[in-house]
Amino acid sequence: MxxxxxxxxxxxxxxxxxxxxxxxxxxxxxxxxxxxxxxxxxxxxxxxxxxxxxxxxxxxxxxxxxxxxxxxxxxxxxxxxxxxxxxxxxxxxxxLETLAANCVGTRAFIVPLFDARRGNIYTGLYQYDEQGQLQQIEEDTHISAEQWAEYLSRKEGQFVLVGEDVEQYLETFRQYLQERVTAAPSQQHLxxxxxxxxxxxxxxxxxxxxxxxxxxxLAEAEENWRKAHPNELEDAYVEKI
Amino acid sequence: MEKKLILAIESSCDETSAAVIENGNKILSNIVASQIKSHMRFGGVVPEIASRHHVEQVTQIIEEAMETAEVDYEDLAAVAVTQGPGLVGALLIGVNAAKALAYAHHLPLIAVNHMAGHIYANQLVEPMKFPLLALVVSGGHTELVYMEEDGSFEIVGETRDDAAGEAYDKVGRVLGLTYPGGKKIDEMAHKGQDVYGFPRAMLKEDNYDFSFSGLKSAFINKVHNAEQKGEQLDPEDLAASFQASVVEVLVTKTVQAAKEHPIKQLLLAGGVAANKGLREALKETMAKELPDVELVIPPLSLCGDNAAMIGAAAFSALDKQEFAALDLNAKPGLLL
CATH class of the missing domain: 3.30.420.40 (ATPase, nucleotide binding domain)
Known part of the structure; x- marks a missing residue:
């Protein structure tokens, strides 16, 4: 192929x-x-x-x-x-999976992340299994870094953060995961x-x-509209004319 | 003459469109998917949502344009796309789809100015005869464009503030109409009378420029004052009075410019060209004052954004072999 x-x-x-x-x-x-x-x-x-x-x-x-x-x-x-x-x-x-896959050779939980501004990140949770297959442990999500770190702290094990924006958030994760979290080596962030x-x-x-x-x-306008109109979502918003 | 077919793509605002055009003047297909129902929820076009809808639509619309025209890629001479002006995120979908198509099928790529597209929509109705003057009126533009020859554009007059279509949208909101209010105002105007005498901006000035923000303010003040006094205003008369001002200014300035340029044709173009009041007034005044100048007004289907007009405008670039490279980017502020 x-x-x-x-x-x-x-x-x-x-x-x-x-x-x-x-x-x-x-x-x-x-x-x-x-x-x-x-x-x-x-x-x-x-x-x-x-x-x-x-x-x-x-x-x-x-x-x-x-x-x-x-x-x-x-x-x-x-x-x-x-x-x-x-x-x-x-x-x-x-x-995120593409980024997580860079961390080949570790059995730790892999936390890929991108900055999503205002303290939020796009992130997920992955892990290489015994056969060397990358498994998704948690769905990819948009969440505050602090909330994600807190959520992960309830799991046992080691965590490795990967991505170009890891530096910015390492401290936040350290607060919840202490020495259980490390940043991936530089060559894996891209x-x-x-x-x-x-x-x-x-x-x-x-x-x-x-x-x-x-x-x-969702786009911000869409999110606000859906909150204000919980039961009005229609199937087709685009029509041929 | 050898048939030259162009596949054209347009995604500058809230319509995803693809068309196949023969020799710049014959429509083999023109598929338009409108997002208006989505943006109505927000009272105006939301750029991020427009971009998302374009990605959902783009390949389906191109496929339908190719199938409707019953052509294959070997039959095409080029791929054309709107480069700007427009919403950057929306333009990017068309631009990247067009580049992928041109690359995949080894076809030349042509970048088209959206405003030129509106003008060239007329070429799908009547051959363009130069020199000519075009009145381009839409939600984002109000311009008088003088074309000495094919591909040459000189802006001889333009709005100094709001575009005419923008004023329609805002007045529509004040009248409590669903977005976009232009069509409804036009209908209401035909039932009402011009009794409120709104100002005719810049009519006495010695230039071809327009201004619609004063009219908009006068309209809003009229409605608010009446509300405060508990007076009832007739919405149809309000619409008629507003439209009378817009149309009089547009038509007077346009006919003035038409008299002062050596033109063979006057073209109407852009979304507001669908306005019945404007179409009728322009026809009437031109017949009276400049009967020897040919007036061309596109059918309603070619007034709003569509890819057929982009394919029409691309034809002269094909003739002159003016092609874009694969690094073509969207230009939201592209000028004529």
Whole structure:
């Protein structure tokens, strides 16, 4: 299976080409620059570099969130349009799972996280099992770092935090988990599309048309409206005219 | 002439649209998915929600446009997309989908200005004859654009504050109408009389610029004063009085500019071009004052945002081989 994988869910932009379990090429940057301008040229350049063309791919894998709303939409729109128009399979992988998978070799609980501002984080809980398979222990969520740390403190065991924003929240977790929590080594903090591509081969193919990012959070206006109108949600808000 | 087909995509605000256009003037398909029902809940377009809806719709709408037109990618000469102006998050969906399509099928990519699109909607009705003047009126714009030739735009007049469509939305809110109020105000205006004599802004000034914020304030004051005094105002007369002011200013300034430029055609464009009062008044005044200038008014289906107009506007870029690269980005403040 030939796979093109892409992750634009946060500041890092990573794309990779894989053939089954073998990584053929990968391009990762971690700079504050626009994903919309850079994603398509990067895909073009990487595929050319590894002598592949989009027609030869079997599957497109995309990091489906959580993360920056705009970043997610750039990746998901590009991935779903490519998959649909080329008639390829599309698979989505949690952006947090992709990050957690970096922590290979540890049996500790893995806590991937992205800053979601105002003390909140996007996070989840993962663990490699005895067979070396990454297992999801808790659903990905949007929560205050403090609440998450407090919740995790009720579990027994060691925790490793992973992600570019770990530094910012390590203290908060320390307050609840003390020496039971550590930060992952620096080389594991960046999401890698090669890892994403490996995970994405194990996922079921998605329905391309209806595939959308996992924002894990409603738009603020939507959230307020639903609170004020608890029983009025309709099925179809978009209509052909 | 060889048939040249363009697949066009538009997602600048709250409509996801895809179209296939032949030679810039014939619609093979024009699929429009409107989110208005969603944004009605909030009394206006919420950018984040608009962006989310676009992702849900984009590939389905493109598929339907291709199927309706009964064409395949080999039949296409280019992929065109709205680059701006518009909501950045919304524009990004169309831009990234278009780039993926162009890349996947080795097709040239054309970036289109949304306002140019509104003007070129007229090319789907009548061939454009230059030089021409276009009155572009929508929720975000009120502009008089002089086009010496294909692809050249000179803004000779514009609003100094609110766009005409924006004034309609705000007045609609004051009248307690559901968003967007423009269509309803137009209907009400036809049943009422211009009895409140709202101001006609900048009519006496020696330029082609517009202003609608004074009119909006006058309207709000009228309604609030009456409420305080416990007076009853007739909503239909209010609508008629408001619309009479907007239409008179738009038509007078436009016809003035039309007289002072050597034009063959006058085009009406943009969402507010759907307004019956404006269409009728412009027809009547032009027939009386400039019978030799051809007036083109697009059908209602081409007044609101749609991808057909983007495909029409893209045709001259295809002719001139003006293509965008894969690093194309959305430009929310793009100017004509």
């Amino acid at each position: 030939k796979v093109l994988a892409m992750d634009t869910s946060n500041q890092a932009m990573s794309i990779a080409v894989l053939e089954n379990k073998r990584v053929i090429g990968e391009w990762t940057t971690n700079i504050k620059r626009n994903h919309s301008e850079r994603l398509m040229p990067a895909i073009d350049a990487l595929l050319k570099e590894v002598n592949e063309s989009p027609e030869q791919l079997d599957r497109i894998v995309v990091a489906k969130g959580p993360g920056s709303y705009t970043g997610l939409r750039i990746g998901v729109t590009t991935a779903k349009t490519l998959a649909w128009t080329l008639g390829k399979e599309l698979a989505g992988v949690s952006s 999401p890698r599309a090669s890892v994403l591509g490996l995970l994405g081969q194990e996922k079921a193919a998605e329905d391309v048309h209806t595939f959308i990012p996992d924002y894990l959070k």
